[in-house]
Amino acid sequence: MMKKVGKIIGISELNVKILMYDKDIKLKDILTCELDGDIYKFEVVEIEGEIAQAIPFGRVIGLKKGVELQKQEGGLQMEYSQKILGRVFDPFGNPIDEEEIESEKKKNVYERKLTLEEISINNEPLWTGIKALDFFAPLQKGFKMGLLGGAGVGKTVLIKELINNVYKKLKSNAVFIGVGERSREGKELYDEMKKDNLLDKMSMVFGQMGETPCSRSKAVYSGLTEAEYLRDEENQDVLVFIDNIYRFVQAKSEISTELKRIPIENGYPTTMASDISEVEERINSTGKGSITSFQAIYIPADDITDEAVQSITTHLDGQIVLDRKVAEKGLYPAINVFKSNSKAIDPEKVGEKHYNLVKETLRYLSRYEELEEIIAVLGIDELSEEDKMIFYRSRKLRNYFTQPLFVSENYTGIKGEMVDIKDTLKDVEDILTGEYDEVDEGNLLYRGKLNGKEKS
Amino acid sequence: MSTHIEDLLNEKIEKIKNQENVFDSGKVIKVKDYIIEATGLENVKYFEKVNIWEKGMGYVNQINENSVTIAIVKEYAPIVVGDIVNATGEPFKAIFAKQAIGRIVDIFGVDLLTGRAFDQFEYIDVENPTIPIMDRREVKRPMLTGIAGIDLIYPIGKGQRQLIIGDKKTGKTQIALDTIVNQGKQLANNENDIICIYIAVGKTKKEIKSIYNELLKRNALSYTLIVAATNDDKQPVVSLIPFVGLSIAEEYMKMKKDVIVVIDDLKKHADTYREISLVSNKTPGREAYPADIFYLHARLLEKGCQYKNGGSITILPIVETKGGDITDYISTNIISITDGQIVLSEKEFGKGNKPAINYGNSVSRLGGAVQKEDIKKLGATIRRKFLSYLETKEVYELANMDEMSPELRKKMQEGKQIQEALNQQKFSPLSNAEIIEKFEPLGD
Secondary structure (H helix, E strand, O other), X not given: OOOEEEEEEEEEOOEEEEEEOOOOOOOOOEEEEEEOOEXXXXXXXXXXXXXXXXXXXXXXXXXXXXXXXXXXXXXXXXXXXXXXXXXXXXXXXXXXXXXXXXXXOEEEOOOOOOOOOOEOOOOOEEOOOOHHHHHHOOEEOOOEEEEEEOOOOOXXXXXXXXXXXXXXXXXXXXXXXXEOOOHHHHHHHHHHHHHOOOHHHEEEEEEOOOOOHHHHHHXXXXXXXXXXXXXXXXXXXXXXXXXXXXXXXXXXXXXXXXXXXXXXXXXXXXXXHHHHHHHHOOOOOEOOOOEEEEEEEEOHHHOOOOHHHHHHHOOOOEEEEEOHHHHHOOOOOOEOOOOOEEOOOXXXXXXXXXXXXXXXXXXXXXXXXXXXXXXXXXXXXXXXXHHHHHHHHHHHHHHHOOOOOHHHHHHHOOOOXXXXXXXXXXXXXXXXXXXXXXXXXXXXXXXXXXXXXXXX | OHHHHHHHHHHHHHHHHHOOOOOOEEEEEEEEOOEEEEEEOOOOEOOEEEEEOOOEEEEEEEEOOOOEEEEEEEEOOOOOOOOEEEEEEEEOEEEEOHHHOOOEEOOEOEEOOOOEEOOOOEEEEOOOOOOOHHHEEOOOOEOOOOOHHHHHHOOOEOOOEOEEEEOOOOOHHHHHHHHHHHHHHHOOOOOOOEEEEEEEEEEOHHHHHHHHHHHHHOOOHHHEEEEEEEOOOOHHHHHHHHHHHHHHHHHHHHOOOEEEEEEEOHHHHHHHHHHHHHHOOOOEXXXXXXXXXXXXXXXXXXXXXXXXXXXXXXXXXXXXXXXXOOOOHHHHHHHXXXXXXXXXXXXXXXXXXXXXXXXXXXXXXXXXXXXXXXXXXXXXXXXXXXXXXXXXXXXXXXXXXXXXXXXXXXXXXXXXXXXXXXXXXXXXXOOHHHHHHHHHHHOO
């Protein structure tokens, strides 16, 4: 018989109060109990005197006062061996793909912290084959790339395209962390990976939107523990896909509200910034291996100034912002080029040519935005010759940066394409210098690289 | 005279005798709208059903150190401090009767058209556990609405969650009704049985009656159930109604049926939930909604899926917006849960476009994956052409038609034709074959 460490004295949907019998319960301990054949698990999040508060892993329907609890040794643990590859886990370390796992080694999900000495930075470029991304926000190995967007503008599609282009191409190890997103998409991703025999180098963790806030917030820690295993023990360059890191903050808000803690604006928890730092600081490269991460970030109520979004973006090396106004026009990926950027946009990193083309393109496109307003009042015919030229070339540039994606073949009916950065640079230069002035702008929509055929 | 008192006494004794399964009892110490607090009830379980002696019924919503908080779902007489509360030892469950198809029912198993309870019924959980991720299958079978703008351009699949969003009086409910009515035509060809469930969340009685009448008139009631909480029901009932509706849907899905659920509407549901949370002293977050408002709707809508046994639940939640703004907090929350949205706009409505779909803002995340081969390619082409036309139209509206390049002129003309072809009166569904015939000439 395991030692009883306390008993339940209060219950609400997302929180239980526990009277502790002894003092050796600490924060992040896992407590369990059984009632009427159901097992309930909780994580301790607050201790005051003899009373501890804990958040349930699952639902608490049917639970009552007086039930006694035991402590689970080792806290929250994840499998820490080769056996994670090809497998799918819930945030509590249990495989959910219907096969048992014979554990080799387990590790607590909170333990790893990097020292400054360990962290390494390299400058090797990493091309994704997505024109707009490679051009406006190029990546380097070890980067943290954010994919920001409001609801329904294409974050998940872009994440899936990146898995398709980068993971398949590099054939490196990867971890997919599903946080508070749709179960349907998670399952479909798993099915596709399995069908294409691509699962062998990937491990997945899902705490999806129908799960408790405890489950959703833990998915990040559990997934990162797996990525760290691949980096530290297998010396791999690891890709980490997180869809969606905002949901982590959201889950933390739910927990914090239940504990009746004082919120900051919009109900976010007081500890938001430190919660984010805690996980983001773990996503780094060391001398042993690198972690390149792609993090989808939901923008609530289309408000990019949202506290949580801003706190996350401070950690990023680059960001792609998806915009509803662009999506409304049917231009996908719906990238807002003015808000998308990368630390690699620097003549020393991408070269003078790339750098200058980005600058020139942005100059054209910002003038185009102004011209659009003028045209709405006066019409095109009233523009000066130079403005007309900028106007037409900009529309072509805008159309050029749309791209048929592999993962949206079903939606567009066009086969997906990857485009080499050299081709992108050449095409942009050609459009800017007027090579395509005679071509109808519609011909540049949803093309890969241009080959001159558009001209006929 | 003594007989009267005797009668009362006997009646009371009889009731005590009949009152089975009395477990624990307590006393009301606080009454705050529909949330009460009681002492005693030491052995009560979370979400257990409790009775307030002769006055009402509720469920345990929170267990505190020295008291229990109860949400009231039925109140026959005003509850006051000192009233006796009895535990039942059972979780709070809804009542559902299979013969309720074709009727309007509440969560207590009452036929609202007659006011009588069904004689054969079963208890069902208000909310079942989340459907495990591995029990889901790919959404790929079409769920046909009969509306060209949807079936062709933004198709819906069986197991998809597709939001219908727009201002008041833009035809949101109409799209749902069209969809339900069109299922009557699909019954013969569908591999599974089809059941439609319309969930009225805090609607007026008049609205619910008129929806019933519409469905009756169009012979849709043989496969449709209306589950309703009216706007004068207790707020906890209004907040539970969509969950109960989906529990019923899950019953049918597990019997390998294709279930189509309409939730009308989730904005009202969010507001009800906010009210309950604030009355229960929960900390307010953005726009005073509680922090778990996303979780509430996420776990509700995650019940929509293509299930492993072949059955499915398609959910069409409705959200009402103000001033055409689909970027407010609740709307974007729900958009981020669903697999796409049909946006209806007052502007399109005003122009006489029916259904008044704003095609630029509408999305289907599944797209062609849920269309049959013959319509898939045409759909992609028309969608691309039409969106490109809408965008170009804005910029070139003031330009001189004669000076346009021939390509541009063709695009403008075709776009206009597509727009006209998309116009469709209510309750006049088109089959896929009819849609293809109509749009094929515009797709080249």
